[in-house]
Amino acid sequence: xxxxxxxxxxxxxxxxxxxxxGEVLLNQVFTHLKVESSRxxxxxxxxxxxxxxxxxxxESSTQWSRYxxxxxxxxxxxxxxxxxxxxxxxxxxxKRGDYREFVQLCLVFLDADSEEQTALTxxxxxxxxxxxxxxxxxxxxxxxxxxxxxALLPQGTITTRQQVPKIRAFTNFITHISAKWWLxxxxxxxxxxxxxxxxxxxxxxxxxxxxxxxxxxxxxxxHRWYLTGEMLPLALFSSKVPIDDKRALASAILEHKxxxxxxxxxxxxxxxxxxxxxxxxxxxxxxxxxxxxxxxxFGMHQLHIDPALLSxxxxxxxxxxxxxxxxxxxxxxxxxxxxxxxxxxxxSDFVAVARKEQHLQNVLQAVEHDRSQQPNLHRCKRKLIPE
Numbered sequence: 001x002x003x004x005x006x007x008x009x010x011x012x013x014x015x016x017x018x019x020x021x022g023e024v025l026l027n028q029v030f031t032h033l034k035v036e037s038s039r040x041x042x043x044x045x046x047x048x049x050x051x052x053x054x055x056x057x058x059e060s061s062t063q064w065s066r067y068x069x070x071x072x073x074x075x076x077x078x079x080x081x082x083x084x085x086x087x088x089x090x091x092x093x094x095k096r097g098d099y100r101e102f103v104q105l106c107l108v109f110l111d112a113d114s115e116e117q118t119a120l121t122x123x124x125x126x127x128x129x130x131x132x133x134x135x136x137x138x139x140x141x142x143x144x145x146x147x148x149x150x151a152l153l154p155q156g157t158i159t160t161r162q163q164v165p166k167i168r169a170f171t172n173f174i175t176h177i178s179a180k181w182w183l184x185x186x187x188x189x190x191x192x193x194x195x196x197x198x199x200x201x202x203x204x205x206x207x208x209x210x211x212x213x214x215x216x217x218x219x220x221x222x223h224r225w226y227l228t229g230e231m232l233p234l235a236l237f238s239s240k241v242p243i244d245d246k247r248a249l250a251s252a253i254l255e256h257k258x259x260x261x262x263x264x265x266x267x268x269x270x271x272x273x274x275x276x277x278x279x280x281x282x283x284x285x286x287x288x289x290x291x292x293x294x295x296x297x298f299g300m301h302q303l304h305i306d307p308a309l310l311s312x313x314x315x316x317x318x319x320x321x322x323x324x325x326x327x328x329x330x331x332x333x334x335x336x337x338x339x340x341x342x343x344x345x346x347x348s349d350f351v352a353v354a355r356k357e358q359h360l361q362n363v364l365q366a367v368e369h370d371r372s373q374q375p376n377l378h379r380c381k382r383k384l385i386p387e
Contacts, residue, residue: 021195022182023133025219029173030136032215033166042128046139048158050125055153056146058122065147066111067175074207077176081110084180091183097345098134105141106179109171122146137174144171173212177201184240188333191226192235192288193245203284224279229256229295230266233305235288237330243314245288250310252292253300266295304329 030036038044057063069078084106092103104120122142127135143150143159144167150158159167181198184190199220205213225231235241235249258267269275280291300307306322317323346364354360 021220021223022178022185024223025216026133026136026174026178028219029212029215030170032211033170035140035163035166035170043135043139045143045159045163046125046128046135049139049143050128052153052158053124055157056122056149058124059120063148064108064145066145067109067172074204076204077208080176080180080201084175084183085110087180087183098138102134102137102141102179103183105138105145106175109141109145110175136170140167140170140174143167169209169212173205173209173216176208177205177216187238187331188226189234189238189330190240192232192291193238193241195220195224195226196282196286196288196291199282199286200284221279221282224282225277227280227282227291228277229268229280229291229293230277230299230302232288232291232296233299233303234330234333236305236309237327241288246314248287248289249292250314252289253296254310256292256294256296258294258297266298268293268295303333 036043036045067081088103088107092100092107095103101123108120122145123138125135125139125142147164147168151164155161177198181194181201184194199217202213202217202220205216226234232249233253236246241249265274266277268278270278277295280286297307299305303326305326308322309317309320309326312320312323346367347360350363350367351360354363
């Protein structure tokens with residue numbers, strides 16, 4: 001989710017960007033659980049759910065199967081649930097379409113005290129293709145919620161006896177590990193901290209389900225782009241990173257100061273040409289400071305970060321002119337993958353009303369301008385409804 005553009009010069013190596021890690025990670029776990037063995041391009045389990053949708057209760061129901069903590073539950077799971085509920089309530093009014101439905105389903109599944117539960121109507125499954133990773137999240141949560149009702153149907157109508165615990169395990173992983181991480185993947189400056197935190201959570205999740213945790217870690221190990229030295233300086237500008245961790249990271253970067261500050265090619269790369277970055281080894285005790293190396297200075301040069309900041313105490317950065325200038329440069333690093341997905345959704349919503357290309361562009365610009373003026377569209381709609 002962190003794909004982004006970077007400031008580069010004509011004679012310097014490019015800063016490598018990440019693939020959509022959330023999609024890769026969830027597909028890895030879904031495949032590991034062997035929920036669906038069919039080679040069909042569509043998930044047949046979800047096909048059966050759609051075909052028998054009218055047999056299930058779609059309005060808010062007290063009979064929905066929500067998450068129930070076990071007596072032997074690991075203590076850290078309760079903390080993760082509380083963090084997700086807090087995060088979900090903060091962002092739900094800013095989400096639309098499938099994203100909003102996903103947040104609603106998470107809140108209902110965790111039985112959170114939320115007004116979203118009182119008026120929730122489950123939407124009929126639509127896209128079923130295996131490539132639609134968002135469908136796996138939405139439909140798995142719906143299957144888990146309606147587990148009791150599905151059990152009353154003839155065996156195999158929707159789920160088989162073997163699929164029920166697998167769906168439950170998948171939804172537990174979604175709501176405890178991946179959901180909050182995914183909902184907070186909005187800024188490139190938070191990427192390193194988010195990914196390292198995800199790794200630590202996955203290590204802890206081994207005590208819950210070692211197979212799922214190992215599978216997810218395997219996917220994460222192939223996409224440690226934002227934990228490389230050249231991308232690590234972004235974390236200095238993250239509001240999520242604690243002050244002590246920022247201070248340790250700044251000191252570690254200073255310790256790896258190279259003789260040539262104007263590095264044109266990072267040192268930790270392999271392959272021909274500019275090469276690809278070598279991913280760092282991660283341990284359960286790894287911190288951001290442990291990941292620092294000489295390539296941090298390449299990243300700072302590429303992103304126009306003033307190295308003088310490293311000699312100042314972190315508490316002085318907020319009032320420092322050099323920090324403010326560097327912060328502008330860093331926040332100009334756009335998370336283009338998310339922007340592209342929003343652009344595709346916007347176009348698909350309004351392409352039918354356009355008579356020609358220029359008309360479509362005018363419509364899109366008008367809609368984008370209106371949404372920028374009314375960012376909280378959900379609340380605005382509620383205000384228009386007379387009491």
